[in-house]
Amino acid sequence: MSVAVLHHGDYLIASIQSDLSDSEVLRFRDDLVKRVGERRARGLIVDVSALDVIDSFVARALRSVAVTVRLRGAETVVVGIRPDVAIALVQFDLNLDPIRAALDLDEGVALLDRLTERDGHNGV
Amino acid sequence: METDSATTQSPPPADVDPALLHQLVEYLRQNRTDLREEWARRITDAQLLSAMTPEEIFSEVTAVYDNYVDALETGSIETLQAYARDLSERIIPRGVETHEVLGIVLLLRDVLARSLFVNYQHDADLLNRILDAYEPAANRIGVTVGVSFVDERERVIREQQESIHELSTPVLQVRTGLLILPIIGVLDAQRARQLTEQLLEGVQRNRAKVVVIDITGVATIDEAVANHLVDAVEAARLMGASAIITGLSPKIAQTLVDLGVDLSMMRTVGDLQGGLEEADRILGYRLSEDEAESADLT
Numbered sequence: 001m002s003v004a005v006l007h008h009g010d011y012l013i014a015s016i017q018s019d020l021s022d023s024e025v026l027r028f029r030d031d032l033v034k035r036v037g038e039r040r041a042r043g044l045i046v047d048v049s050a051l052d053v054i055d056s057f058v059a060r061a062l063r064s065v066a067v068t069v070r071l072r073g074a075e076t077v078v079v080g081i082r083p084d085v086a087i088a089l090v091q092f093d094l095n096l097d098p099i100r101a102a103l104d105l106d107e108g109v110a111l112l113d114r115l116t117e118r119d120g121h122n123g124v
Numbered sequence: 125m126e127t128d129s130a131t132t133q134s135p136p137p138a139d140v141d142p143a144l145l146h147q148l149v150e151y152l153r154q155n156r157t158d159l160r161e162e163w164a165r166r167i168t169d170a171q172l173l174s175a176m177t178p179e180e181i182f183s184e185v186t187a188v189y190d191n192y193v194d195a196l197e198t199g200s201i202e203t204l205q206a207y208a209r210d211l212s213e214r215i216i217p218r219g220v221e222t223h224e225v226l227g228i229v230l231l232l233r234d235v236l237a238r239s240l241f242v243n244y245q246h247d248a249d250l251l252n253r254i255l256d257a258y259e260p261a262a263n264r265i266g267v268t269v270g271v272s273f274v275d276e277r278e279r280v281i282r283e284q285q286e287s288i289h290e291l292s293t294p295v296l297q298v299r300t301g302l303l304i305l306p307i308i309g310v311l312d313a314q315r316a317r318q319l320t321e322q323l324l325e326g327v328q329r330n331r332a333k334v335v336v337i338d339i340t341g342v343a344t345i346d347e348a349v350a351n352h353l354v355d356a357v358e359a360a361r362l363m364g365a366s367a368i369i370t371g372l373s374p375k376i377a378q379t380l381v382d383l384g385v386d387l388s389m390m391r392t393v394g395d396l397q398g399g400l401e402e403a404d405r406i407l408g409y410r411l412s413e414d415e416a417e418s419a420d421l422t
């Protein structure tokens with residue numbers, strides 16, 4: 001599976017390297033939710049900058065990760081959504097509100113820092 | 125659209141007796157005054173060309189009538205075509221609609237046909253042959269006038285679309301992380317799409333955190349465009365930028381409410397100044413109360 005998951009302080013960084021099949025998407029989702037608990041992560045960054053296309057299945061999976069991971073105590077930020085991908089995503093008529101987004105990895109880490117510092121935890 | 129070739133090149137039907145056609149044209153010339161008045165009256169009765177005064181209608185009616193008869197006589201519709209194009213150019217800006225133009229041409233056809241019928245009713249055979257000569261020519265003339273009008277309309281529309289595209293939407297960086305998109309003029313679906321693309325490219329290029337979209341200069345908005353705006357705001361969010369819409373006129377605000385467009389995702393501020401202050405607040409404090417609230421709620 002072409003997803004690299006890195007640990008960065010209290011954060012998990014999952015970088016999707018290439019298009020995933022539907023079953024890979026599901027495995028990826030379950031794996032992330034499990035790891036967040038194991039590592040007691042406060043934040044999760046999903047980097048999709050390598051993806052030219054995000055279909056509704058992947059979008060749904062990302063949303064489901066965000067919602068599930070929040071129940072496990074971590075915030076999710078999706079980074080690297082390209083302009084044309086963003087336009088396509090909003091056409092799906094999916095409620096993407098649970099997905100927080102940032103421009104790139106740097107901004108994503110900064111956003112997570114802001115989101116989690118309220119609780120007195122700092123990322124790195 | 126090139127329709128000239130289709131309407132000018134087809135010659136008059138060869139089997140039409142020139143003498144008959146001549147007789148027809150003579151008849152129409154002799155009864156010019158009556159038929160013209162009858163036509164103008166029918167136009168007024170049908171409430172066509174309501175944008176024009178009766179005098180204007182009568183003078184156009186005269187010109188079209190004469191051109192019409194000439195076209196019948198010579199079989200050449202070039203003069204009529206030029207006149208129709210010129211006429212269209214004059215009446216389109218006054219709001220004359222396609223159905224009115226087609227309506228008056230069909231009325232003229234009715235008026236003339238009825239008059240021919242009355243005149244030749246004693247001789248069914250002659251009437252038949254006169255109508256044989258008249259109908260194809262009349263139809264061709266009607267098509268010519270209608271097509272000229274539609275062509276002219278399309279030309280106007282094309283020109284307007286081009287000028288809209290030339291009025292590109294500037295994306296201006298005010299300071300680090302803050303962009304402004306002033307939108308002026310008509311916002312249609314195509315322009316809204318173009319605007320979304322420019323907005324997102326601007327966000328990526330300038331690493332913007334906040335985008336203020338000012339629509340003070342937009343007069344009206346429809347449901348499709350409103351949804352495009354909502355999509356643009358949501359797409360910007362997916363790229364990590366908050367969008368603030370400013371300058372919603374009372375009319376647009378009312379329209380949006382009446383249409384039931386879901387604006388819960390939109391952050392709106394009354395004017396551009398307020399929008400910039402709000403933007404500074406977001407940039408300065410990073411996490412505004414709104415964001416904290418929505419984060420808690422979701």
